[in-house]
Structures are given as structure tokens and as C-alpha cells.
Amino acid sequence: MDKSDASLLSSQTTPIAITTPSTTTSVRANAAFVVLLQNKDLHEMRRTMRMLEYSFNQRYSYPYIFLNNKPFTDHFMTHIRGMTKADVRFGLIPNEHWSYPDFVNQTLAAANRRQMEANKVPYGESESYRHMCRYESGFIYRHPLVQSLDYYWRVEPGVEFPCDIDFDPFKYMKDNGIKYGFTIALPEYVSTIPTLWDNVKRFRQQYPHHIAKRNSLSWISYDKGDSYNNCHFWSNFEIVDTSFFKSQAYQDYFELLDATGGFFYERWGDAPVHSIAAALMLDRREIHFFNDIGYRHGMYEHCPENSELQLKCACDPADNVDWRSYSCLRRFLEA
Numbered sequence: 001m002d003k004s005d006a007s008l009l010s011s012q013t014t015p016i017a018i019t020t021p022s023t024t025t026s027v028r029a030n031a032a033f034v035v036l037l038q039n040k041d042l043h044e045m046r047r048t049m050r051m052l053e054y055s056f057n058q059r060y061s062y063p064y065i066f067l068n069n070k071p072f073t074d075h076f077m078t079h080i081r082g083m084t085k086a087d088v089r090f091g092l093i094p095n096e097h098w099s100y101p102d103f104v105n106q107t108l109a110a111a112n113r114r115q116m117e118a119n120k121v122p123y124g125e126s127e128s129y130r131h132m133c134r135y136e137s138g139f140i141y142r143h144p145l146v147q148s149l150d151y152y153w154r155v156e157p158g159v160e161f162p163c164d165i166d167f168d169p170f171k172y173m174k175d176n177g178i179k180y181g182f183t184i185a186l187p188e189y190v191s192t193i194p195t196l197w198d199n200v201k202r203f204r205q206q207y208p209h210h211i212a213k214r215n216s217l218s219w220i221s222y223d224k225g226d227s228y229n230n231c232h233f234w235s236n237f238e239i240v241d242t243s244f245f246k247s248q249a250y251q252d253y254f255e256l257l258d259a260t261g262g263f264f265y266e267r268w269g270d271a272p273v274h275s276i277a278a279a280l281m282l283d284r285r286e287i288h289f290f291n292d293i294g295y296r297h298g299m300y301e302h303c304p305e306n307s308e309l310q311l312k313c314a315c316d317p318a319d320n321v322d323w324r325s326y327s328c329l330r331r332f333l334e335a
């Protein structure tokens with residue numbers, strides 16, 4: 001890390017460290033963890049919960065909401081409940097949110113999946129992955145267990161939280177008017193989104209009033225919106241103000257995208273879909289990089305390098321993805 005990295009990082013962390021209240025007695029936000037998973041994910045989920053409870057939630061007791069397109073087994077529910085004293089709720093995803101809309105040509109979708117598999121596109125062959133991405137993009141915040149929340153924190157089975165989180169990120173967002181929080185920003189696989197940006201352009205033309213004045217277009221495009229640079233927040237971690245997804249702007253955006261069938265004909269991820277929406281429709285100050293939340297999913301880790309934060313973490317700063325050449329974080333902080 002060179003000097004400019006250090007100043008960039010400290011300008012992010014210092015105000016957070018000073019302003020974050022570490023009291024646990026303050027009233028909780030109307031918020032929960034929301035997890036989309038299957039019965040087979042039980043043990044990975046328990047490992048993640050143990051870490052999340054230890055580093056954060058044993059002091060805050062935010063509820064967990066688990067959603068599945070198939071019913072959870074009793075075994076699953078018992079063993080999940082055993083991991084926390086907090087309230088745990090289990091919900092079924094309605095079939096109409098996890099199936100093909102009428103306008104999608106399923107023969108064409110299947111042919112495209114086979115083509116993507118031949119081209120070795122990640123999850124290119126997977127039908128369920130596509131349903132999941134579409135569900136996370138347009139339906140999760142409408143689930144009866146989720147829709148009354150003001151904020152939710154998305155968690156996936158197997159993710160790790162190596163640092164003490166001794167403040168309440170939900171309250172932090174509420175107190176600072178943050179609508180979207182992230183820890184890792186990376187480029188998307190281009191082969192999964194051939195026509196996404198063309199449709200985003202169409203959205204911008206059709207709904208200019210939905211575009212925020214102080215948006216983050218310069219973060220996702222090097223040429224003032226002509227092309228997409230594929231940067232996105234890694235949405236397997238995200239903390240969101242649900243009013244953002246419930247807004248008319250986001251509804252119009254999702255409906256325009258969904259009507260193209262791109263979630264099925266291509267393999268649009270919820271990460272670029274959420275990130276492009278946040279970049280265009282939120283004020284840049286409503287998007288927050290949670291530097292002090294250590295996070296690992298698979299091969300990528302956000303491990304805070306700042307020495308004060310390192311004392312609260314069990315991760316190797318050498319593994320930190322923030323300043324790797326492919327990371328989109330630096331550009332976000334500069335934009």
C-alpha cells in the first residue's frame with residue numbers, strides 16, 4: 001500500500017471510528033439479516049452465524065429471516081435456531097416469484113444456457129442461479145417477512161466476518177441517511193451481461209427524472225455513460241434501506257429490465273442490477289463503504305488494513321482485495 005492508499009483509507013475510516021456509537025443499549029433499527037438458502041446449506045450457514053453472532057449480533061440481537069423456494073426441514077430449522085438467541089423466522093418464496101414469466105421463451109433460454117455452459121461462463125448452465133438473481137433483484141424486498149423492514153443485511157451461507165463489529169451498521173445508516181452499504185467492489189463477468197447496459201441506457205432515456213443529480217455514473221462508466229466498465233458492489237454482502245428498492249424509480253427500472261427476459265436469456269446478476277441502480281438513482285452520499293466490517297466470501301476478502309481496526313480483526317491484510325488492480329473500490333472512493 002502506498003501513501004495515497006493510506007490517506008484514502010484513513011479518510012474513510014477516521015470519521016467512522018469517531019462517530020460510530022458503541023453503545024448497545026440504544027434502540028434497534030427496524031432491521032434484520034435476510035438469507036436466501038437451501039436445506040443443504042445448513043452447516044455452512046451455522047458456521048457463518050457463529051461468526052456473525054460472535055463479532056456482532058450477540059450484542060444486538062437482530063432477527064434472522066431465512067427464505068427458500070422449497071420448505072425448510074424441521075432438522076434445518078432446529079439447528080439454525082440453536083445458533084442464536086435472536087428471533088428467527090423462516091419463509092417460503094411464492095412460486096410466482098421463482099418461475100418463468102409468460103413472456104420468456106423457455107426454448108430460447110435453454111439454448112442460451114447450453115451456449116453459456118459451452119463458453120464456460122460461471123453458472124452459465126444454471127437455471128436456479130438465474131431464478132435467484134432475479135429474485136434478489138426484484139422480489140426479495142416484497143416478501144411478507146421482509147417488506148415491513150426499514151433495512152436488511154444480506155448474508156449468504158459460508159461467508160465470514162473476521163472483525164469485531166462494535167457499532168450498529170443499521171443505526172449508522174439511519175443516522176447518516178445511507179441507503180446502500182457495501183464492503184467489496186469488483187468487476188462483473190462481461191459474458192453474463194451482453195445487453196444489460198443497452199437496457200440501462202434505454203432506462204436513462206425513458207426515465208430521466210429517476211436519475212439522481214449527484215449520481216455515481218462516473219464510477220460505472222469511463223465515457224460518461226456510453227459503455228459500462230463492469231464495476232459492481234459484490235452484493236452477497238449488502239445492507240440496504242428497503243425504501244430504495246421499493247421506490248417508484250427502482251420499480252420502473254426492474255420492470256424495464258425484467259421485460260427483456262435478460263435474467264433468463266443472459267445471466268444478469270443482482271450485483272450489477274443493484275449496483276447500477278444505486279449508482280444512478282442514489283445520491284453518492286447515500287452509498288457507503290463499510291471499511292470497518294471485515295468480510296470474506298470465497299476467494300475475496302475485505303480485511304481492514306488500518307492498525308486500529310486490525311486489533312479487532314482476525315484476517316491477514318495481505319489478503320485484502322481493496323487495492324488490487326481489478327478492484328473497483330479505489331475508483332468508487334475517487335468518483
Ligand SMILES: *[C@@H]1O[C@H](CO)[C@@H](O)[C@H](O)[C@H]1NC(C)=O
Nearest residue numbers: 104105106107108109111112
Ligand atoms: C422460441 O425460441 C426458439 C429458439 O430460438 C424459436 O425457434 C421459437 O420460434 C421461439 N418461440 C416463440 C413463440 O417465439
